Amino acid sequence: MSYEFERKQRLAILGGGPGGYEAALSGAQLGADVTLVERIGVGGSAVITDVVPSKTLIATAEASNAIGEAADLGVQFFTRGENGRPVRPQVAVNLQAVNERLLRLARQQSEDMKAELIRSGVRIVQGHGRLDGPSRIVVSTGGGTGSTDFDEIEADTVVVSVGARPRELDSARPDGERILTWTQLYTLKTVPDHLIVVGSGVTGAEFASAYTALGSKVTLVSSRDQVLPGEDADAARVIEDVFTRNGMTVLSKSRAESVERTDDGVVATLTDGRLLHGSHCLLAVGSIPNTSGIGLEEAGIQLADSGHIRVNRVARTSVPSVYAAGDCSDFLPLASVASMQGRTAVFHSMGDAVTPIELRNVTSNIFTQPEIATVGWTQKQIEDGVAQGEIYKLPLAANPRAKMMGIRDGFVKIFARTGSGTVIGGVIVAPKASELIFPLALAVEHRLTVDQVARAFTVYPSLSGSIADAARAMHIVN
Structure with missing residues (x-):
């Protein structure tokens, strides 16, 4: 007597950020044969270079701010000078120690997530992956895109969760030392004397707020009438008032034409001809999805003009067997949304009950102070x-x-x-x-x-x- 066993559904996930991670866990929970392909580590840039380290830095800034404002509550810090009289100490921030800690926490979070996937039975392949049609991922596993070592993964369902990277300007090329993207800030060993932040959206506002609390002089270049364009006007007004009260310079209706490195810092040239001199410059001018060169269009997957993958409310692309989650999709770029997309995609593909995502119900937060x-x-x-x-x-x-x-x-x-x-x-x-x-x-x-x-x-x-x-x-x- 012979028995036929139904083959497990094969789920392949390209990218291990919040969307890919949740998709992998959900697939394992539903009994699928799950393979996750990730280039830099489980958690992706959200955990390793973006959300986790940036919010850890902001938590440090909040602690520094709390100490500085404690006097308002009647709490004062003093040491004794040589003459025995009380001397108020300065709040000092060891940025190198702060950055070492936040990168360590980010790496630990990544390792914890990896361990959870392994416990759940997910196969993890490290390397550069790309689609070879709608049901196959080819992975370069030899340490680079030019490697001859490949792994081919066949799948019934593919989830693409490759994230995004900071947008760069031709006239302001990051060098990782003085002109920086938000992923490069964590190499700094000392608090910048004068940080010029180009871009007053969420990322620019968060880092401008944090570095002001850490002791930097900050100049925020905003191309709009107010910081945080598109957010609640009353809320943006409160934040801008706090920024200016704390000593930040906010340049509204201003746009940076170029940023160049000097012998001892940077100079930003505004479109109206003004020059801003600072020690460092943070470029916070948006992000670009990591969708080029990974076989999406060849597989028939429709992209928006911006390069984002078009998806519906269950994260499905124009190809029925392919889903997309996270910042590479044309949905709301939030880690919580990416996670929900990853779960929704897998539940939908495997026939489980699913509620289409309603963006109107999504909560979002800006981590300013x-x-x-x-x-x-x-x-x-x-x-x-x-x-x-x-x-x-x-x-x-x-x-x-x-x-x-x-x-x-x-x-x-x-x-x-x-x-x-x-x-x-x-x-x-x-x-x-x-x-x-x-x-x-x-x-x-x-x-x-x-x-x-x-x-x-x-x-x-x-x-x-x-x-x-x-x-x-x-x-x-x-």
Whole structure:
């Protein structure tokens, strides 16, 4: 008597960032034969050179800032001088030690993720991979793209999660020493005397905020009317006010034409002819998807003009057997979205229950000081008539816990559907806003009304109490 066993579904993943990692775990959980191809290490650039190290640096900056502001709470630091009198010490940042720590943490996170994949039965192939049609990945495993050592991986489903890299300017070529992209900052051994940041989007604003707290003189070059263009206008205004109050120079409606290295620093030439002299320059002018030269178009996969892979709400490309997740796709470039795309892609490809991703429900956070967290519809969309909603804003300074903590800046803002009071969005500007936004994210996801949010108990005193207070102020009279 003979038995026929159904062959396991073969899942091949190109790129081990957040999207690829979650796709691999999900595939293993559903019983697939999973192979992950990664070039630099599990976690990809998000873990090794981007999100993990940058947010670790920002955490250090927050600690430095907290020490500097402790005097406002009545906490003062003194040492005794030679004459026995108290002397206030300076807060010193050992940037080399900071960078060594954050790179060590990033590498450890990568190793932890790798160990989890191995425990789950995922096969990991290290090398440069490319598609050879819609159902095969060819991997150069000999240490370079020109290697003659290859591994061929056949698959029923392919997930592409190759990420993106910093965009460079022809007139401002990074050298890794004075002119830097955000992946190169971690080689610095001392805090820059004067850091020029070109670009006032999320990345530029986050690093400008962090290096100001670490003690650098910072000049932020913004091509728009305000920093963080496209974000909530009230939130951006708060952040810009904090920046300038902390000594940062913000140059609005300015654009860098070129950046060149000098004998002892850099000089940035603006389009209006002004010259900016600094010790270092950070280029934060966007990113480019790593989609060229990996066989996508040859496999019939449709790309946007920007080079991003076009996907639908279940992360499927124009080729049914190929999915894409993360910054290489034309979805929202967030690690949390990449992870969700990776899981959704695998669940969909293997016939499991799946809920298509709704970008309107995605929470995002900007790790400035204070942070900006958002979810759902925006105030501009409501004012432009795209969504019908009411707006309520509550300054955080009125919150008793905020007063105790010495918090002066920030607010809670809720958007609720006109008539029903259903929460459709919100903005929080506060220290650790990334932790405070979750109740509003739940409200948006599950279509809770402001009255339902207000009925939930909050701790007194707490910053989250302002969320309930704002919801209570929007009560719908029946």
